[in-house]
Amino acid sequence: MFSEWKFTIKDIAEKPDLFMSGHRACAGCAPATVLRLVMKAVRGPTIVTNATGCMEVVSTIYPYTSWATPWLHTAFENAAANASGIEAAIKILKKKGRIEQEQIDVIAIAGDGGTYDIGIQALSGAVERRHDFLFVLYDNEAYMNTGIQRSGGTPHGASTTTSPAGTVIPGKLEYKKPIADIMVAHEMPYVATASPRYWRDLITKARKGIEVNGPAFLHAFAPCPRGWRSDPSKSIELSRLAVETCIFPLWEAVNGEYQLSAPSKVIALRPERKKPVKDYLQVQGRFRHLFTPKFEKLIDEIQRITDERWQRLLKRCGMT
């Protein structure tokens, strides 16, 4: 199913950057790191389609582009529909003998708004039709591009501009939607979660997603210093803390078979390495209100949900 692609740091260093510098992402933007790393995993000619979102806005300011690959912008909701169209077009052009390339890969990129909320119907349909493409979700946990509004990916208790923490509510009242599990339920050949801190893991997973025959889904965690109100230099550290606290465990599901990835497996085997969620929450300004006496109890609540989800995942992976 997958080729035994092994890479050294030298291999990827020699590959040209397909997502180039000079884009206008904020300083310390982890989604930009995610895209740079994903584009290091491509195996040949690739077409990228990008839903509206931060990464579309910052990388293609008219008349420039930061993409050294064919790139299409699409509306918020239909990145996956666009990818299916591209894939179908490639198929028919190949059949008619109008393209020489043996293999052209399609990557669809969307943020959490374009996946969790607005884009899910197009994504669900494209997966059901079994189009061969990789869908990359960079999850910065709110609509950062339009001014930090809550999305389906915003975690419980996070303060955003549409769920502001104040005297009445403690930030977002609802919980984060388990989107990767929803995608596994589509009986997809490949679903994985990744974090830019574990770059080798992320590149390997992106490559597997490209190689797999059929739809693949990569859920990449991507801290946003602007919306999370954290220090720009802490973006990569946050993506490590999220894995170490089990808020965002790393796993992959090949044909529905869950398997923990190395950074999370270490924690499953040695539970004493699991950090309390407090370590992750206290570095972010969007959770600042949780450290006041009024909303203190919410930290225990977040810890409880995290533990519950972690136990459920361990059971799925057969680790209990």
Next chain:
Amino acid sequence: MSSSAKTRKEKPITTLSSPTVGVDKTGFWRTFRPEVDGSKCTRCTLCWIYCPDGAITREEDDSPKIDYDYCKGCGICANECPVKAITMVREGE
């Protein structure tokens, strides 16, 4: 697109994109400038991997070279450096 293409078959099939490094030179956003201490650096290249702007390039001997035209001064490289060989210095000092 070549102007000599007359029929659809002669036209290129992919969409057109002319890649240019940089929407803009983003270096002027910077408040703090990363500086590499070559004697401490172990050439692990982690700074190159994590840089969101791809503003760090690798020299022949793997030591990092920072492109100040594009570096926004976020400080990820300084924070992630395992041996703390990168320090953030305020611009103009």
